[in-house]
Amino acid sequence: MYKLEGLAKDVFFDRYTLKDANGKRLEDTPEQMWHRVAKAIASQEKTEVKQQEWETKFYSVLENFNFIPGGRILTGAGSGVPLTLYNCFVIPSPQDNRSGILDSVKLMVEIMSRGGGVGVNLSSIRPRGSYVKGVNGTASGAVSFGALYSFATGLIIQGGSRRGALMLMLDCDHPDIMEFITVKRTMGQITNANLSVCISDSFMEAVKQDKDWDLQWGGKVYKTIKAKELWDAVCDSAWASGEPGLMFKERYNKESNSWYFEDLIATNPCGEQGLPAWGVCNLGAINVSNFVNEDGTFDYGRLGKVARICVRFLDNVVDTTDYFFPENEAAQRRIRRTGLGTMGLADALIKMKVRYGSPESLEIVEKMHQTIRDEAYIASSENAAEKGPFPAFEKDKFLQGKFIQRLPKAIQDMIARNGLRNGVLLTQAPTGTTSILAGASSGIEPVFDFAFQRKDRLGVHTVYHALFKAWKDAHPNETEIPDYFVNAKQLTPEEHVTMQGMIQTYVDSSISKTVNAPHEHTKEQVRDLYMKAYDLGCKGVTYFRDGSRSEAVLTSLSDVKKDETKAAAVAKTPTASEVISPRLRPEKVAGITYKIKTGYGTMFVTVNHDEKGQPFEVFATIGKAGGVFAEESEAICRLVSLALRARLPINTVIEQIKGIRGPMPIFGKNGMILSIPDAIAQVLMQHVQDLESKQTAAQKAQEQATAVAVMQAETEKMAEDTMTATVKKAESKYKLIEASSSVANTGFSPECPECSSIMAMAEGCLTCFGCGYSKCS
Structure with a gap:
């Protein structure tokens, strides 16, 4: 009996x-x-004999978690309950009118309420400022309606048993593209969606040749900019916030086996499956870690045999699942799309004592995925000879496909004779929770960390990666760890993307993977990295710079100990001269009053400033509501004013109160207003922007010089206070890896909503290694 333990x-x-x-x-x-x-x-299967034969074969690959179907399949298959066995969907782009957009949002909610993630391309919505004849006004644009999709997804998170997952996409020539790229820099506008820009080959050529780029919609050019300007905005925003990702959509369509009958308009929430309108994901993963022999060699022969059975399994899912929308059924039965991928890659390399990202690892991984590709196509062709090819199969056109042209000649000839049962076969999907179930590393990702902290009702526990723990137990006195215990943060971004590009060669759909980068990675390096991903043949790329988003920050215990040292220094008993005291309020101060709508009524916020024009105090009055809302706004304003009078930076204050969600969020002219504190934060941000726009160049230079001087002084003091901890950290560079922990003191909690453990960015999605929760599943 297979023994499950722990998580x-x-x-x-x-x-x-x-x-x-x-x-x-x-x-x-x-x-x-x-x-x-x-x-x-x-x-x-058609006969009882065939049913028994394939039940035995299917069990043989499921056993010991050699093959792990998508989570919906494990939950729903054979349950007797009419459930979809598909994890993710792409819905049609909305019609460009109010009813069309609302119908699209309703469709998204219906799918999410049944456990599916949704991708949608918003490029069909006219840009901001366009004339709308029916109302004699102007359009609010694609991004504002993206906030509506995000808000509806948030309701599923709050009210459903399974959290909604959403991917919003916009074409790179849409006039609202710059707003889309930067929208997540303003907290609260789009909070419940991943964002990706759909990139064309012509745009990439324009970037390389420094050409102009037209932003257009409905046959009208709204603006012409330099392609590099847009490219830089994408890369800079990814550097700052980890989004948007990129989908090389034109390449995706050109490379797709379905090039002659499908238009791939978007991807699912994690980006590994480009789909047409009404397309679905049909996923499963082979646990390659289970194919490493005791002597450290890899069993490619057994891998090929298992891959063939898995193809039959996923093809049968197409006929087993329930379909709640006839359009999904029609789209899927036309192509019979499957998404066979892998998990446990990092574990397999560790068992083979090969460093992830090394030239040797690339050779091994290439042979793995070439084996899976070839055997999958052979199996699908054999199944077509028995059951018939997918309905949209047209031999002459299909064999012209770019991916098909790279198959061995013998397999191409086989397809010419038999056809192919499945139009698309391979996808490298995220495997967060199912890989935890199987006790394997996730997807094709390196191990994120070899130890982490898990929280439960008994407290906080350090949990070690199984293979690392086994090595540690066998080498209790060893101070240097082998180089094949390499984690995601120790790899260079180039090593990440090179692995992705190599695997993409053997995958007919796409890949969900995060390219992790160190905090000091520069914007220029992001531009080079994204271009490298394109040149390597990737169909998309997701990037995450350590520390760029506080909600996903992970640090090692050595960093936490350093923080504790600093905290201890800060927490020492202050002298009288060190005590921070708020400035006294003068008799008269000038200020500005702002009007802002909230879900609790109209609020008037007054921001008073000191003699230097800097915010000094804040007052707020909320309509005629009175009661708890007036008390709440007064309490917030008193604390904000105290912080400002104590000379805390206003941006620090804003970070503490922005994005707080209340029960009655509403749309404002600049996006979502989530709560009273969020409304006050938005007013303060507007006030800061107004001040900055009025500053002279000399004032800005002086302010920057002052800030640099203060920062330098604080850095020198910090270095002095923490020198001992820093030296110890340097000395322990090659010592045992320590557990990860949260840095929830950055202004926005990175805790998992289910178990309160830390979260990290992996496979293009925020993931909790403590309980398996994923923001995209």
């Missing part, structure tokens, strides 16, 4: 065991789940 056991019981109508568990072991799933998927 894997918790995940199994919580998410994947069969339960009755009252939530009582009906399965206690993985073997019961494997039998249920194998029987359900094999039921689509």
Whole structure:
């Protein structure tokens, strides 16, 4: 009997065991789940003999988690409940009118309420400022309606049993593209969606040749800019916030096996599956870690045999699942799309004692994925000979496909004879929770960290990666760890993207992977990295610079100890001269009053400033509501004023109160207003922007010089206070890896909403390594 322990056991019981109508568990072991799933998927075979044959084969690959289907398949197959077995969907771009957009949002909510993630391309919506004849006014633009999709997704997060996952996309020639690229720099406008820009080959050529680029919609050119200006904005925003990602959409369509009958308009929330309108994801992963032999060699032969069975399994899913929308069924049955990928890659390389990202690892990984590609296409062609090719198969056109042209000649000839059962076969999807269930590293990602902290009702525990713990237990006195224990943050961004580009050669769809970068990575390096991803043949790229978004920051315990040293220094008993005292309020101060709508009524916020024009205090009055809302606004303003009079930077104050969500968020002229504190933060941001626009160049230079001087002094003091900790950290560079911990003191909590552990960016999505929660699943 397969033994589950720790988090894997918790995940199994919580998410994947069969339960009755009252939530009582009906399965206690993985073997019961494997039998249920194998029987359900094999039921689509035509005869009882075939059903028994394939049930046995399906069980053989499911056993010991050699093959792990998508989570929806594990949960729903054979449950007796009409559930979709698909994890993700792309919906049509909305019609450019109010009813069309609202119908699109409604469709998204319906899909999310059934557990699916959704991708949508908003390029069909006219740009901001366009004339709208029906109302004799102007359009608010694609980005403002993107906020509506985001808000609706937030409601699913609050009210559903499964959190909604959303990908919003916009074409690179849409007139609103600059607003789209930078929207996440303003907290509260789009908070519940991943963002990606759809990039064309012509745009990339324009960037390389420093040409002009037209921003157009509906046949009208709204503005012409330099392509490099847009490219720099994309890269700078990714550097600052980790978004937007890129989908090389034109390349995706040109390279797709479905080039002659489908238009791929967007991807699913994690970016690995480019889909047409009404397209779906049909996912499963082979755990390549299980194919490493005791002597450290890899069993490519067994991998090929398992891949063939997995292709039949996923093809049968197309006929097993329930379809809630006939359009999904029509789109999927036309192509019979599957998404076979891998998990456990990092673990496999560790077992083979090969460093992830090294030239040797690239050779091994290439042979793995070439094996899976070839055997998958052979199996699909054999299945086509038995069951018939996918309905949209046209031999002459299909064989012209760019990916098909790279297949071995023998496989191309086989497809010419038999056809192909599935139009698209391979996808490298994220495997967050299912990889935890299988006890394997996630997808093709390197191990994020070899130790992390997990929180539960008994407290905080250090949990080690299984292979690292085994090595540590076997080498208790060793102070240097082998180089094959390399984590995501130790790899260079170039090593990340090189691995992705190499694997993309053997994947007919795309890949979900995060390119991790150190905090000191520069904007210019991001531009080079994104161009490298394009030149390597990637179909998309997701980038994350350590520390660029406080909600996903992870640090090692050595960093936490350094922080604790600094905190201890700060926490020492201050002398009388060190005590921060707020400035006294003079008899008269000048200020400006702003009017802003909130979900609780109209609020008037007055920002008074000192003799230097800097914000000094804040007052707020909220309509006639009175009661708790007046008390709340007064309490916030008193504390904000105290901080400002104590000379705390206003941006620090804003960071503490912006983005706080209340029960009644509404749309304002600049996006979502989430709560009373968020409204006050938005007013303060507007006030700062107004002040900055009035500053002279000399004033700005003086202010910057002052800030640099203060920062330099604080840095020197910090270095003095923490020198001992710094030296110790340097000395322990090659010592045992320590656990990760949260840095929730950055102004926005990075805690997991389910278990309060830290979260990290992996496979293009925020993921909790403590409980398996993923923002995209």
